[in-house]
Amino acid sequence: MALTVDKLINDDRFCGDNVFQFVAFLPFALLLLVARVFLALFLWIASIILPNKSAVRQMLSTLACWTFGVYVKTKGTRDPRCSVMVANYVSCLDSLAASHVLGTISLRKWKVPPFFASTLGIRNAAQFVRKQHFADCPNKPVLLQPEGGPTNGKGLLKFTDWPFQIGNRVQPVAITVERLFTNVTVHRQSDARDKFPWSDALWFLCTPVTVFQLRLLPPLERLDDDDNVFAARLRQTLAEALEVEMTEFKWEELNRGSTATRREPPAELVRLARQVKEVLPRVPMRDIMRDLSVTRSVDVTITNFLEGVTPFTPEPSDAPTPSTSQAQPRYVTPVPTGVFPKSAKERQLSFQEKKAQMIADARKRYIERHGLSLALNNC
Structure with missing residues (x-):
């Protein structure tokens, strides 16, 4: 951890x-x-x-x-x-x-x-x-x-x-x-x-x-x-x-960081918790909030849940089993270009792509670990 x-x-x-x-x-x-x-x-x-x-x-x-x-x-x-x-x-x-x-x-x-x-x-x-x-x-x-x-x-x-x-x-x-x-x-x-x-x-x-x-x-x-x-x-x-x-x-x-941790508003924790919830939909929100109150990091909290560092009881899933005729999956892993962008705007876009790739990889690991039957893009 x-x-x-x-x-x-x-x-x-x-x-x-x-x-x-x-x-x-x-x-x-x-x-x-x-x-x-x-x-x-x-x-x-x-x-x-x-x-x-x-x-x-x-x-x-x-x-x-x-x-x-x-x-x-x-x-x-x-x-x-x-x-x-x-x-x-x-x-x-x-x-x-x-x-x-x-x-x-x-x-x-x-x-x-x-x-x-x-x-x-x-x-x-x-x-x-x-x-x-x-x-x-x-x-x-x-x-x-x-x-x-x-x-x-x-x-x-x-x-x-x-x-x-x-x-x-x-x-x-x-x-x-x-x-x-x-x-x-x-x-x-x-x-x-x-x-x-x-x-x-x-x-x-x-x-x-x-x-x-x-x-x-x-x-x-x-x-x-x-x-x-x-x-x-x-x-x-x-x-x-x-x-x-x-x-x-x-x-x-x-x-x-010690001062910022004490003064961080609850609204910020809620925003971070929603990001974690998008990646790990079966993790209860109260468990996410409790872990985020310690880590203050979306990436670390996701890793804690995926690796079993922070225990939780999965919520029941209401999503039906997808068929082959369904539309393309929502989460797609972007392919990195391998080229360092020149402008600040391009670098920001590159950062967002890397962040999206990381979240998609974490979601894939979570689904494979818990044996969920969801469609994944294999690209």
């Missing part, structure tokens, strides 16, 4: 099955929040007073993990020859987890106080100079998350442009996050790449523990690949390690 935008985002914070357990946990969560706010104030004062030494930074990183309830598990071995590491994007505190166990620096455009950025292992990408960094900190690799924004971990977004030329040897890192009761990241209309998601961080303070697992994969060599080919290899390696599908969505499209 193809992934759609709504399957890559979380619109709601609660993710558990037992609401009563979550309600009973809320008083404890509020007490935990108050205690961790005081711990955060101590962390802020300590980051200002204490000198910028490696041992002090490690202590502050540990204190930050206690503050946010972050517990990190690692698998695999870090390659000391890799100055660049590439990971998927799951939460706003991925950088803290990686910095704590791997000593990495993460590039962000967030406008946050300097002490906060330093504690989380963040450096502003606009102020980052690669050559100067590796001259000053040769043992501190850079962590890149080229998806541009977080998902719920069910798919891998299309990589954005790199902030600088990546090296010839890069180590991929697969990140997964587990937490009880609440989702780690929730998409909102106000989300922007340069704004730190404070509401997500607040829920870290309320949660007893959030478990990060960082799986360090074998390094990849560039060989003769350019940046685009090398990035595609990295993305494929991460997707296979996470056992998720690679999508063609960018984070900006994902974030716009």
Whole structure:
């Protein structure tokens, strides 16, 4: 089943099955929040007073993990020859987890106080100079998350442009996050790449523990690949390690899609449902509407019904058995020309022909699967 935008985002914070357990946990969560706010104030004062030494930074990183309830598990071995590491994007505190166990620096455009950025292992990408960094900190690799924004971990977004030329040897890192009761990241209309998601961080303070697992994969060599080919290899390696599908969505499209999904008018769903009904006349309208409310795609919904992903009870057919003397069938598969049209009008007509061909093919598969006796054009 193809992934759609709504399957890559979380619109709601609660993710558990037992609401009563979550309600009973809320008083404890509020007490935990108050205690961790005081711990955060101590962390802020300590980051200002204490000198910028490696041992002090490690202590502050540990204190930050206690503050946010972050517990990190690692698998695999870090390659000391890799100055660049590439990971998927799951939460706003991925950088803290990686910095704590791997000593990495993460590039962000967030406008946050300097002490906060330093504690989380963040450096502003606009102020980052690669050559100067590796001259000053040769043992501190850079962590890149080229998806541009977080998902719920069910798919891998299309990589954005790199902030600088990546090296010839890069180590991929697969990140997964587990937490009880609440989702780690929730998409909102106000989300922007340069704004730190404070509401997500607040829920870290309320949660007893959030478990990060960082799986360090074998390094990849560039060989003769350019940046685009090398990035595609990295993305494929991460997707296979996470056992998720690679999508063609960018984070900006994902974030716009979350708002559009919530605001889409019912009339639009009805229009899409009618298109599905024309192809699959025996599928009940209520089942079509239910599936479309999730996919928002005529093609995906048709595929779900044809492949048995979405179950349904077929409606009785009133159509009589056609005879050989009947007129030509209504649905005819158009023959593609194989020539790319020059004008916009011709390209639109070509698109409509391809769409009609796809619908006709889907209808044919449906009729053959369910053994319906309807005339089909075999051209």
